[in-house]
Structures are given as structure tokens and as C-alpha cells.
Amino acid sequence: MSNLTEIRWHGRGGQGAKTAALLLADVAFQTGKYVQGFPEYGPERMGAPITAYNRISDTVIRAHSNIYDPEYVVVVDESLLEAVDVTGGLKKEGAILVNTYRSKEEIIPHLKGYEGKVYTIDAHKVSMATMGRYFPNTPLLAAIVKVAGLMDQETFLREMRASFSHKFASKPEVIDGNMAALEMAFKEVQ
Amino acid sequence: MAKRDRLSGNEAVAIALRQINPDVFPAFPITPSTEIPQYFASFVANGQVDTEFIPVESEHSSMSAAVGASAAGARSFTATSSCGLAYMWEELYIAASNRLPLVLALVNRALSGPININCDHSDSMGARDAGWIQMYAENNQEAYDNMVQAYRISEHKDVRIPIMICQDGFITSHAVENIELLEDQDVKDFVGEYHPETYLLNPDCPAAVGPYSITDYYMEAKRNQAEGMKHVSQVVLDVAKEFEGISGRAYGLFEEYCMADAEMAVVMIGSAAGTTKDAIDRLREKGIKAGLIKIRLYRPFPASEIAEALKTVKAVAIMDRAEGYTNHGGPLGADVMSALYRAHADALAVNYIYGLGGRDIRVEDMEGVFEALKQIIEEGDAGETYRYLGLRE
Amino acid sequence: MATDITRLGVKANWRDLTEGMIIAGAGTSKDFNTGEWSTDKPEFIEEKCKQCLLCVPVCPDSCIPVKDMKRGAFDYDHCKGCGICVKACPFGAITMEGVK
Numbered sequence: 001m002s003n004l005t006e007i008r009w010h011g012r013g014g015q016g017a018k019t020a021a022l023l024l025a026d027v028a029f030q031t032g033k034y035v036q037g038f039p040e041y042g043p044e045r046m047g048a049p050i051t052a053y054n055r056i057s058d059t060v061i062r063a064h065s066n067i068y069d070p071e072y073v074v075v076v077d078e079s080l081l082e083a084v085d086v087t088g089g090l091k092k093e094g095a096i097l098v099n100t101y102r103s104k105e106e107i108i109p110h111l112k113g114y115e116g117k118v119y120t121i122d123a124h125k126v127s128m129a130t131m132g133r134y135f136p137n138t139p140l141l142a143a144i145v146k147v148a149g150l151m152d153q154e155t156f157l158r159e160m161r162a163s164f165s166h167k168f169a170s171k172p173e174v175i176d177g178n179m180a181a182l183e184m185a186f187k188e189v190q
Numbered sequence: 191m192a193k194r195d196r197l198s199g200n201e202a203v204a205i206a207l208r209q210i211n212p213d214v215f216p217a218f219p220i221t222p223s224t225e226i227p228q229y230f231a232s233f234v235a236n237g238q239v240d241t242e243f244i245p246v247e248s249e250h251s252s253m254s255a256a257v258g259a260s261a262a263g264a265r266s267f268t269a270t271s272s273c274g275l276a277y278m279w280e281e282l283y284i285a286a287s288n289r290l291p292l293v294l295a296l297v298n299r300a301l302s303g304p305i306n307i308n309c310d311h312s313d314s315m316g317a318r319d320a321g322w323i324q325m326y327a328e329n330n331q332e333a334y335d336n337m338v339q340a341y342r343i344s345e346h347k348d349v350r351i352p353i354m355i356c357q358d359g360f361i362t363s364h365a366v367e368n369i370e371l372l373e374d375q376d377v378k379d380f381v382g383e384y385h386p387e388t389y390l391l392n393p394d395c396p397a398a399v400g401p402y403s404i405t406d407y408y409m410e411a412k413r414n415q416a417e418g419m420k421h422v423s424q425v426v427l428d429v430a431k432e433f434e435g436i437s438g439r440a441y442g443l444f445e446e447y448c449m450a451d452a453e454m455a456v457v458m459i460g461s462a463a464g465t466t467k468d469a470i471d472r473l474r475e476k477g478i479k480a481g482l483i484k485i486r487l488y489r490p491f492p493a494s495e496i497a498e499a500l501k502t503v504k505a506v507a508i509m510d511r512a513e514g515y516t517n518h519g520g521p522l523g524a525d526v527m528s529a530l531y532r533a534h535a536d537a538l539a540v541n542y543i544y545g546l547g548g549r550d551i552r553v554e555d556m557e558g559v560f561e562a563l564k565q566i567i568e569e570g571d572a573g574e575t576y577r578y579l580g581l582r583e
Numbered sequence: 584m585a586t587d588i589t590r591l592g593v594k595a596n597w598r599d600l601t602e603g604m605i606i607a608g609a610g611t612s613k614d615f616n617t618g619e620w621s622t623d624k625p626e627f628i629e630e631k632c633k634q635c636l637l638c639v640p641v642c643p644d645s646c647i648p649v650k651d652m653k654r655g656a657f658d659y660d661h662c663k664g665c666g667i668c669v670k671a672c673p674f675g676a677i678t679m680e681g682v683k
Contacts, residue, residue, distance in 0.1 A: 022366050025196060025366045025367075026196060026366070029196040029368060034367075034368050035196055035366065035367065035368060036365055036366065036367050037365065037366040038360070038361070038364060038365030038366065039360075039364065041307060041308060041360050041364070041548075060368075061367070061368075062329075062464035062465070062467050062468055063464060063465045063468050063553060064328075064329075064358075064361050064362070064365075064461040064462060064464050064465050064551075065465050065550050065551055065552045065553065066550045066552075068552065287603065287604075288603040288604070288605070289602045289603030289605070290603065350602060350603070387584075388584075388605055388607045395584065395585060395607050395608055395609075396607075396608070396609040397605055397606060397607045397608070398605065398606040398611075399603070399605050401604045401605075401606065403604055406593040407593070407595075407600065407604070409597075410595065410596065410597035410600050411597075411600055411604050413597040414597045414598070414600045414602070414604075415603075417597075417598075418602070
């Protein structure tokens with residue numbers, strides 16, 4: 001169980017939190033880690049709060065439970081700050097990453113006294129600037145990789161390009177936009 | 191050479207199937223089906239397999255078509271989940287009683303009601319007496335490995351019984367985890383070509399399949415069917431031995447974890463076994479002699495072997511991810527307790543119902559079960575043997 | 584390999600039954616004397632028969648043998664006495680009277 005990192009994603013159905021968790025598992029796997037990426041399935045409808053999880057470890061992962069005491073939390077939709085206990089169990093040595101156009105100072109009062117580090121990124125701005133549409137999961141993926149120090153930027157971008165080339169084999173035109181989103185997100189996360 | 195990958199349990203089973211390249215795969219393509227037919231359909235569309243993929247109108251039809259294809263002499267497969275399995279009920283018995291080799295990939299999910307889509311074992315537990323072989327997995331690797339071994343068991347001349355390859359819905363079916371895949375050619379060589387002895391499309395020896403069997407014959411027919419089941423355990427072990435040769439991964443009828451000196455043990459099926467192993471490691475660090483038996487082969491049930499493995503255990507908790515509504519526990523509980531009784535075992539046994547409808551099981555929950563076993567040993571009394579884990583009271 | 588159906592009488596023990604009750608090999612129904620199920624049998628009155636052979640194809644149990652374009656005597660081992668041949672015969676050459 002050494003070096004186990006647990007990450008919890010809070011999003012709304014249709015925003016791609018599950019996909020982001022699976023992509024993170026993908027990219028961590030490429031760096032030789034043991035990984036888990038899994039969603040918690042609830043009501044299957046657009047907009048309903050959903051949770052997804054990642055475990056990343058140097059050793060075999062056997063636990064098949066949800067994650068209650070994560071090192072990191074990613075909030076894909078800031079309206080969930082009021083609706084869901086996003087900081088529940090979050091370790092204070094860890095961090096929370098919130099997708100918002102607002103400043104860190106504006107977000108902190110909504111975190112129920114969470115004492116750990118707080119990061120923000122405006123995934124909407126990044127997504128619109130690079131892809132022309134709102135896909136928050138791509139910028140958030142880059143941001144959590146940076147926040148959690150999962151791997152260096154160069155390795156991450158190389159692995160993601162390989163992953164996108166596979167995933168978007170039938171529409172290669174979207175690869176560059178996604179890559180630009182990742183690079184911009186690395187700079188934008190605060 | 192094995193290939194390291196990361197896949198969901200559904201993808202893993204679909205890839206095993208691509209490597210096997212079965213002849214016929216009828217499936218009902220929408221809910222409550224799984225992603226397995228969806229992934230496989232893309233292999234068909236891409237020309238990676240030459241399987242006859244038949245999108246049918248229901249699970250009643252998918253199992254009927256699989257039965258017909260198997261009787262015709264084709265290596266047949268289908269996949270489903272939850273109420274999809276319930277809708278196959280009638281044909282499950284037909285496949286088994288006609289002794290037709292056949293593989294069904296089942297993603298274990300709750301049956302309604304109340305309406306629920308999440309993991310438990312109520313679907314396959316209900317089908318446990320249908321005459322099928324049932325094999326379960328802890329993770330995507332085991333689901334893949336069991337799938338690769340499935341046809342060798344089901345088609346074996348001493349067996350010829352359909353087999354259900356089960357894995358936990360969402361928990362392993364939709365979770366991406368590390369996995370080692372075998373080379374395509376290694377799987378093909380291991381599984382081999384299918385050469386049925388008697389089949390409908392044999393012009394040299396036409397046959398009649400699916401007879402009417404009146405009272406004069408029915409009981410003898412059922413006893414004859416039971417004979418095939420008696421050969422399954424040995425075939426499962428033989429196939430596992432050979433599989434270890436190509437994969438390096440060893441399998442038995444069940445897995446024993448820390449059982450050599452265990453004073454207390456848990457018997458369970460499926461993904462929660464991994465969580466239980468983490469709980470056992472924590473307890474072992476404190477000097478508590480906890481162990482686990484994880485069932486792989488549930489039908490036929492390896493009763494005497496399990497009783498033997500529990501011989502020196504003082505207390506055992508049998509974990510059921512399905513209700514039995516017997517007023518005294520679930521189906522695995524009944525099977526294990528009767529095995530212990532017949533072996534004149536001394537262990538105090540309790541039966542927990544857990545994880546229904548996707549209720550999460552944490553390492554701490556399983557530590558709590560072992561804590562209860564410790565108390566049972568101290569008191570020398572099992573107390574209430576029909577218990578619920580993680581229930582709000 | 585064709586099934587040896589002589590072992591499958593109603594007194595067969597469970598070991599003698601085939602796997603899955605599958606019967607391999609064609610035409611095994613000939614070996615079962617299903618004619619004994621009937622209570623009535625048709626009677627063939629040869630002198631009224633014009634050999635039109637209309638009775639032959641309607642018999643559900645193929646119990647009217649034909650040789651050299653002429654029908655022969657009923658196969659009572661398999662005839663279940665349904666009487667369809669009686670209705671098919673335009674000449675009254677088959678009746679359900681007389682044979683028990």
C-alpha cells in the first residue's frame with residue numbers, strides 16, 4: 001500500500017468526470033503505476049451529481065471500495081460546493097482543485113473550513129480558448145496531474161498525445177485542440 | 191509474451207472473446223445488457239473476428255439462439271446482466287439439460303425491486319440451481335483468465351455443461367485496472383478448435399436434440415445430467431494447471447489467503463475479497479490470525495474441499511451478496527454451513543448479507559466482521575447467525 | 584455415432600440414457616412400435632382401391648407403403664389410427680371399421 005494516492009472527482013452527469021478519471025488511470029498506467037479508475041453509478045441523467053475515483057499506487061491495488069479519505073478532490077462543477085460534501089474525508093495534507101472562474105479567495109469560504117491547499121482553474125476559459133467548446137475534463141486532467149505531482153509535464157504530454165491518437169483515431173482534427181488545452185491548463189492552474 | 195494493459199472488466203472479457211473468436215454470439219443489444227456485446231460488435235465490424243453476431247430482440251431470444259447454435263455444432267456465446275439473466279431463465283435449464291457447451295458472460299447486478307442497477311449477486315444466485323457451471327472473479331484479470339479457460343471446461347467430453355463467467359457489476363465491469371493479456375496466438379492454441387461429437391449440422395449423422403421426456407424418463411435424465419457435474423471440479427483443476435503454464439497465474443476451485451494458520455476466516459465471492467485481503471493484512475500486522483476463502487467455482491460447489499480448508503478455524507463468517515429469504519441467511523451461507531455439518535466441523539459459523547444493490551464494502555467493514563468473529567471465539571457462541579453488514583439500524 | 588436405441592426402453596436405468604437425451608442417427612422412430620397407442624385402425628379394402636395414391640401423402644406416420652406405383656397393406660406398427668386416409672380416399676376403399 002506504499003505510495004497510494006487516492007483521488008475523488010465530483011461532477012455532474014455529462015461533464016466527463018468519469019472520462020477524466022479513466023484518462024487519469026490511463027496516463028498513470030503509462031508511467032508504470034498500478035491504477036484504478038471507476039465511477040460510482042447513480043441516477044443516469046444529465047446534471048445529476050456523480051462521483052468518480054482514482055487509486056494510483058506502486059504496488060498492486062486490491063481494495064474495491066469507494067474512496068472516503070482521498071488525498072485529492074477535483075470539483076468539476078462549482079455548484080456542487082453547496083450541494084455535496086466535497087471536502088468530506090479529504091486529507092489536510094492533500095489538496096482540492098476547483099473548476100471556477102472565481103479566485104481562490106472567493107472559493108475558500110465555501111469549503112467548510114478545509115485546512116489543506118486549494119487550487120483553482122477556469123476550465124471553461126481554457127476549453128473555449130483551445131477547443132472552442134466546453135469540455136472541462138481535459139483541462140482538469142492536466143491540472144490535477146500538476147497539483148498532485150503525479151508526473152512531470154513532459155511525460156504527461158507525451159503520454160496524452162499517444163492516448164488521444166488512439167482515442168480519436170477517427171477524428172484526428174481534435175487532437176491538437178486537446179493537447180493545447182492540456183498545456184494551457186498546466187499554466188493556468190493557480 | 192504477456193502484454194500489460196489497463197482495461198475495464200467488460201473490455202477484458204471482450205478481448206478474451208476476440209482472441210477466442212467464437213462462431214456465434216447472439217445478444218440483446220440494449221439495457222440491461224453490458225458493454226461486452228458493444229465492444230465485441232466493433233471487433234465484428236472491424237473484421238477482427240468472423241463471428242456471426244446476431245442482435246436479437248430479448249434475452250429470451252439470445253439464449254434461445256445460443257442454445258440452437260450450440261446444438262448445431264457452433265461454439266456459442268452470449269452476455270447479459272441482472273434482469274436480462276432473469277429473462278433467460280427458461281433457456282438456462284434447456285441449455286444445461288441438453289448438455290450443450292456454451293459460455294455466458296454475466297455481469298452481476300441486482301434484480302428489481304426496488305429498481306436498482308448496481309452490483310450484487312442476486313441474479314446469478316437465483317440461477318445457481320439451473321445446472322450451469324458458475325465461476326466468479328475478484329477483478330478484471332480473473333474475469334479475463336476465467337473467460338479464456340471457459341470453453342476448455344464447458345466443451346470437455348466428460349463435462350459438456352454450459353458455464354457462466356461472472357464478475358461484479360460496475361465494481362470490476364466498469365473499473366479500469368491493470369491487467370496482463372495473453373498473446374492472441376497463445377489463447378487460440380490454448381482454447382483450440384471446437385470439434386463436437388454430435389451436432390445437428392452433421393449430414394453423416396443427423397440427431398434429435400431437446401426431447402420430450404415423460405415421467406418414465408425425467409428422473410433418470412436429471413440424474414444423468416448430474417453425472418456431468420461430478421466431473422467439473424477435476425476438469426477445472428486440470429485446465430487451470432495448463433493455464434498456469436501459459437500465464438504463470440495459478441487457479442484452483444477457490445483461493446485461500448492466509449489460511450495456513452488462520453483461527454478465523456471469511457468465505458466470500460467476488461470483488462469484495464480484494465478489500466478483505468487488505469483488512470487481513472492490517473489484522474495480521476496486529477498478530478490476529480485472520481484468513482479468507484474466496485470462491486471461484488460456486489457450481490458445482492466444492493463442499494468437502496472448503497470444509498477441509500476450514501478444518502482448524504474456530505469461527506467463520508460466510509458473506510452473501512444476495513438475500514435468500516430463508517429467514518436464516520443467503521445461498522452461500524447455506525452451502526458452506528451444510529459442508530461444515532457434513533464434515534463434522536467444529537467452527538462456529540455466521541452468515542452475513544452484505545453489499546446488496548451496490549452497497550459499498552470498506553476495509554474497515556471487513557475488519558468489523560473479523561472483530562465479531564473474535565468475540566464469537568471468546569464467547570464460544572455464534573449468537574445470531576443471520577446478520578446484515580452495513581445496514582442502517 | 585448413432586445412438587443404440589434398443590437400450591432406451593422405459594425400464595432403462597439412468598446410466599443407459601444418452602448425454603442430454605440426445606438421439607444421434609436418423610430414422611430411429613421406426614424402431615418404436617408407436618402403433619400400439621391407437622384404439623382404432625383403418626382397414627384397406629383392396630377391391631375398391633383404384634391405386635390413385637391420394638391416401639399416401641396425407642398419412643402423418645408414413646404408414647402406407649408404395650411399391651411399383653401401388654400401395655400395399657397398412658403398417659400397423661406405426662399407424663396411430665387418425666383416420667385421415669379414410670377422408671382422403673374418394674372410393675371408400677378405407678374404413679375405420681373392423682380392425683381392432
